[in-house]
Amino acid sequence: MRKKGSNGQESRARLLEAAAQEFARSGYHETKISTIVSRAGLTQPSFYLYFQSKEAIFEELMELFEIQFKEMGRHSREEPDDPDNVGQEGNRREASEGQMYRELAGLFGFLGKNQDLTQIGFFTGTQSAALKRRLMSAIHSDFAAKQQNGHFRHDADMEIAAECLLGTIECLTREQLLTGKRPPEELAQEVVRLYLLGLMA
Amino acid sequence: MRKKGSNGQESRARLLEAAAQEFARSGYHETKISTIVSRAGLTQPSFYLYFQSKEAIFEELMELFEIQFKEMGRHSREEPDDPDNVGQEGNRREASEGQMYRELAGLFGFLGKNQDLTQIGFFTGTQSAALKRRLMSAIHSDFAAKQQNGHFRHDADMEIAAECLLGTIECLTREQLLTGKRPPEELAQEVVRLYLLGLMA
Amino acid sequence: MRKKGSNGQESRARLLEAAAQEFARSGYHETKISTIVSRAGLTQPSFYLYFQSKEAIFEELMELFEIQFKEMGRHSREEPDDPDNVGQEGNRREASEGQMYRELAGLFGFLGKNQDLTQIGFFTGTQSAALKRRLMSAIHSDFAAKQQNGHFRHDADMEIAAECLLGTIECLTREQLLTGKRPPEELAQEVVRLYLLGLMA
Amino acid sequence: MRKKGSNGQESRARLLEAAAQEFARSGYHETKISTIVSRAGLTQPSFYLYFQSKEAIFEELMELFEIQFKEMGRHSREEPDDPDNVGQEGNRREASEGQMYRELAGLFGFLGKNQDLTQIGFFTGTQSAALKRRLMSAIHSDFAAKQQNGHFRHDADMEIAAECLLGTIECLTREQLLTGKRPPEELAQEVVRLYLLGLMA
DNA sequence: TATGAATGAGATTTCATTCAT
DNA sequence: GATGAATGAAATCTCATTCAT
Structure with missing residues (x-):
């Protein structure tokens, strides 16, 4: 029975x-x-x-994280930008801000949702380095495009900037998100403004 | 013999x-x-x-890193700021920039010098969390002071900003410094400008 | 199967x-x-x-011995004295002899039964000293009572006598009982007569 | 130098x-x-x-004990019995008592003198068993002679009696002598009377 | 005579993994 | 699908002992 x-x-x-x-x-x-x-x-x-083994279950968890991570990435890219904000002069900054905010909020939201998988796939796992490198590349491309468009300063190194942002995401995830200190949206908001405007008054 | x-x-x-x-x-x-x-x-x-044991040698290495780290911190604080740049209106930004640059360049320089110890004490060791928390606190205090002085924007959360910078330092150290891709000075320079001015053109 | x-x-x-x-x-x-x-x-x-460990199994064996030892002690105390021998004048000596014989025979019988445990718990183990001290105390109390009753000489030190008997038990157990040279009853008989009557003709 | x-x-x-x-x-x-x-x-x-080795120094200590022990035995045997007490009827008991007292007092005195060697040679060492067997034999011979002479009861087993006395010596040495609770003479005195007269009033 | 440095041999213990049911 | 019982392989650590000076 x-x-x-x-x-x-x-x-x-x-x-x-x-x-x-x-x-x-x-x-x-x-x-x-x-x-x-x-x-x-x-x-x-x-x-x-x-x-099959301890390693196998660990890898399965890492893959699980990766699959969901990619899915999240696809969703976020498919989400149409708000059409009202396109083309208008004064809104150039707001447009950038809005897009970046949505992407970061989406990312933080995803990472905060399944904490265990995030810990494993983003911090512990052996593939986390590769995953982060891909994430960094994506950011880098995005930033480079914006630099080409004249949205971003020409005297800044976009690779470094992307790396900086990745580190920022990592650290905030670990210290603020996974500990429950701050919600994804607040983190996204602060990061966006910090990276776009800087700290100087 | x-x-x-x-x-x-x-x-x-x-x-x-x-x-x-x-x-x-x-x-x-x-x-x-x-x-x-x-x-x-x-x-x-x-x-x-x-x-005495495997643990003991590991702890000794962590301590070694911590001691040198503290020493580096003391040196960097004792270094006098350049007096020529004090008090003049237009130089406020340059003063901030200069101080932050020196500190970051010092930190990156230190971390890049003994790579193994940095890997252990900054990324692997059990005390690394505590050490980073202390570092974050120091940055936070510094930023808060600058916010009080009006150097930094009032609508930014200095705790988050400090956390962001810490993550940035971590990531750049791991990916650019320990891999030898970029020298400490360049990293410091880019980070300072990114954090002070932001990316927007 | x-x-x-x-x-x-x-x-x-x-x-x-x-x-x-x-x-x-x-x-x-x-x-x-x-x-x-x-x-x-x-x-x-x-x-x-x-x-859990080598120590643990050793302790378990010692405890096993102690538990059985205590149980044996309880049994031997609960056994009723032979009622025929009570109260008669001329039998005072025989009464003492009988009681002592039964106790010693019981003890030797027990020690001879599980030789390995006896070796461990009585001779090897760390708790054997404590156990023997308790046994000695019991003998001492018994002897002291008999001295009070006038059964035993008043000019003998009952503590020493008890210690002597304990040593005797130890040695006979080791040399005669565990080696199979003599049966418990014979040892008990000889010891009783030796300790009650002495050797003098 | x-x-x-x-x-x-x-x-x-x-x-x-x-x-x-x-x-x-x-x-x-x-x-x-x-x-x-x-x-x-x-x-x-x-x-x-x-x-040469750990074993070697241990053996040397055991031998040292044995040599001194034998020497002590020889001395005690060479000591002339008090001639005044020989041959007189009423002193038969006193003669036995005196001889046995001197021998036991000598033995306890010796064992109490160098405590470490005694612990090793009498309790710890591998040869201690042999040494005690020899001691037991000597006691046995002595007792058997006394039994032949009619000094000791004929219905007692002298081998057992000797074994009992050996155990008594061991235990008193360990518990009373090496701990300093009682002096050799007192122990000897009590043992002699116990073994000759028994405990009965 | 003495020692700083090093080692061979072996003990306990842990853990992922498998066999047989 | 599940498990009680067992194990191969390996790691940390200890200690008596020796080498070279």
Whole structure:
């Protein structure tokens, strides 16, 4: 007789969930299979019914993060810019500000939603470096375009600027977002104004 | 005639050096004592002549970084500001810029000098969080003062700004400085202008 | 079909048994986990399924001995004295003799039954000193009472006498009982007559 | 230039002394060469100038004890019995008592003198069993002779009695003598009366 | 005589992983 | 689908002992 709810897919999901929590909290090496399975209410051999190894489940979590991350990126790019703000002279700054705000708010919103995956995929995982490099590239391209358009200063190095923004995102995510100190929107707002206007009065 | 390197202090130094490299490259858990000692041209028991445990040598390296870091901070604070630039109206921005540049250039210079220790003490070690929090606090205080003086915008959140700058420093250190892509001075220069003036044309 | 002995409780028992033998034969330090597990037909990691450490299994054996020892003490105290021998003048000596004989025979019987545990708990273990001190105290109290009643000489020091008897018990256990040279009853009989009557003709 | 008093014989003696203390306090396995040499104010290699191994120094200490022990035995046997007490009827008991008292007092006196060696040679060492067996044999012979002479009861087993006395000696030495609770003479006196007269009033 | 430096050998313990049911 | 039991492989650490000076 099958225990209610003890079907394979659920067990697998519970393992993933438990693993995400543990990896996020303690990192890869400090996390033991024994802890994961006991959190999931299973035993060690059961783990190997669903995952080939400790590494495998970790990688699956990283991929999960990456897939969702890419999806988020696509959504954010598909979102049409507000057409009212296009073309008007005085709104050039506001347009930039608005687009950047939406993208950052979207990113922070995403990162803040699944904290464990973010911790793993953005900070712990081995692929996080590659992912961040891609993110940096995207920012860089965006910034370079804006520099070409004359929106951004010509005497600033857009690669450095993109790297700066990436670091800023990382740090705010870690210290303010994942700790719940500030909501995504506030962070986005502050970052946008800081990066566009600077701090000088 | 003494065999070359058969000197206790030298062996200890070689172990520290090797450990720094390994810890920096592979992190705490992936680093094995066996690797450290073989890099240092010794056998495992010799390790325990000089350090009580793997943890102990790691902590010693973290402390080493912290001590040097504090020292660097003290030096940078003792350096007198250029007196010519004080008090003149039009130079307010240049004064701020100059001070911030010197501090950042000093910091980047320090971090870039001993790369292994920086990797350990700034990115890997358990105390790195505390150290960064202290650094963030210092930046925050500095920014808040400048906001009070009217140098900085009143509608910006100085805590967030400080956090942003810290993240920027982290990321540039990791991606540009430790990889040798850019020199400390260039990074400092770009960061200062970005944070003071923003990106808008 | 379950492989013979592939039952957790049995494995645990085999480990305890093997450990008792080894500790008894060779003492704590000379006993290696590797010997215990190989005697039990297991490998080293299996040991740690059942016991936290070498110290832990040793302590468990000591406790086992102590528990059984206390139980034996309780039984022996609850056993009613032979009512026929009570109250009659000429039987005072016989009464004392009988009681002492039963207690000693019970003690020797117990110690002779599980030789390994006795070796560990009575001779090897760290708690053996405390246990013996308690035993000595009990003997001392008993002797003191008999001295008060006028059964025992007033010019003898009951503390010393108790200590003497304890030493006697120890030595006979080690040399005669655990080696199988003499049965518990004979030892008890001889000791009783020696301690009550002395050796003089 | 030779440090004053740092000649070989003295160093050797200091090592023996330190080793005796450590072995007596902590037993063979818990005692480390490093502790011995540091107590003796030397370094580890120096140890091997004087002794071949840890085992060797331990054996030397055991032998030292044995030699002194044998010497003590010889002295005690050579001591002439008090001639006044020979041959008189009523003094048979007193003669036995006196001889036994002198021997026990001598033994306790010896054992109480060098506590560390006693601990090692009488309780810890591997040869202690043999030594005690010899001691037991001697007592046994003595008792058997007395039984032949009609001094001791014929219905007592002299082997057991000897074993009992040995245990008594051991225990009193450990608990009363080495702890300083009672002087040798008192112990001897009590033991003699106990073993000759028994406890019965 | 003495030692600073180094090591061989081996012990305990941990953990991811598998076997048999 | 699940598990009780077991293990291979490896890591950290200890200690008696030796080498070279």
